[in-house]
Amino acid sequence: HHSRPGLDAGRLKGTNVKKAINDYLNQTFLKNKAEENWIQAFYPPAIFLNISAVRTSMISQATIVDSLKSFITRQTGFGIAVAPLELMGGKCPEPLDSAMCALIRNDIYPPRTGQILFYPKPLWIYGSTPATHGTPYDYDRFVPMMFFGGGIAPQVREEKVSPADIAPTLSRELDIEMRDVHGRVLKIGKSCKR
Numbered sequence: 001h002h003s004r005p006g007l008d009a010g011r012l013k014g015t016n017v018k019k020a021i022n023d024y025l026n027q028t029f030l031k032n033k034a035e036e037n038w039i040q041a042f043y044p045p046a047i048f049l050n051i052s053a054v055r056t057s058m059i060s061q062a063t064i065v066d067s068l069k070s071f072i073t074r075q076t077g078f079g080i081a082v083a084p085l086e087l088m089g090g091k092c093p094e095p096l097d098s099a100m101c102a103l104i105r106n107d108i109y110p111p112r113t114g115q116i117l118f119y120p121k122p123l124w125i126y127g128s129t130p131a132t133h134g135t136p137y138d139y140d141r142f143v144p145m146m147f148f149g150g151g152i153a154p155q156v157r158e159e160k161v162s163p164a165d166i167a168p169t170l171s172r173e174l175d176i177e178m179r180d181v182h183g184r185v186l187k188i189g190k191s192c193k194r
Contacts, residue, residue, distance in 0.1 A: 009123035012077050018042050024071050029057040029064060044126050045107070045134065046114035065115050072118050079121035080104070080136075084113045103136040147173075153189035161186060 018039055025038040036053035047068075054061050065083050072081035080100075082093060088108060092101035104117060119135045126132065133140050145161050147169070164183030171178040172185050 007123065008121065010077050010125075011128070012120055012124060012126050014042065014044065014126060017075075020075060021047070021068065021071070025053070025057075025064065025068065028067060029059050041114065043114075045117045045119050046112070047116040047118065048114035049116075061115065068116060069118075072116070077120050077124040079119055079124075081116055081118040083115060084108045084110065084117055085115075100136055103141075107136075147188055151190055153191040155189045 022035075022038050026035045030036060030053075033056065036050065036056055038050050038053045039047060040050040041048040049061070049064070051061075054064055057064065069081040069083065072078050080096065082096070082104060086093060087101060087105045088110070092098055096104075104119075107113075107117065120126065122135075122137050122139075133143075145163075145166070162183060165186050166183070168178060168181045168183045169186045169188065170176075171181075173188065
């Protein structure tokens, strides 16, 4: 077991996060009323609020979302909580920079995004899986692409590529015609065939 003193990293459990959110919203917005389940669906990084709980509280959804965003970012291991509506409206809330806002904005599809998007801090992860993709941090977005086999020369190149470039590149290598392809053909160095 190796440890690095001072490294801010860890794991988050979805059940703990959901309970913390429910407890916070019940204590804040339903002080003397019966408790509600505030979360209709929880698919990290998206939270869908239970609209009937919002109605019961008699508080505006925008106020609840703002309060919940600040609650989430105060929790251990969380770095970002934003409302997709504000990002789609062109806002970029502090402390995010425009590049980070653009990356998160690219992740928004309104019917499947909920009222809040939230991401762990860098080096924090949900659950017990060894790795995930899905945060806007560089280490989650940069993945090596490798082509190998007969006729391909060994080389390493550092250029920005996309998974969408795989199909057009392989189709050219295999002489398969593809139309209306999203992605570009990458140049693969040829080795001398024997």
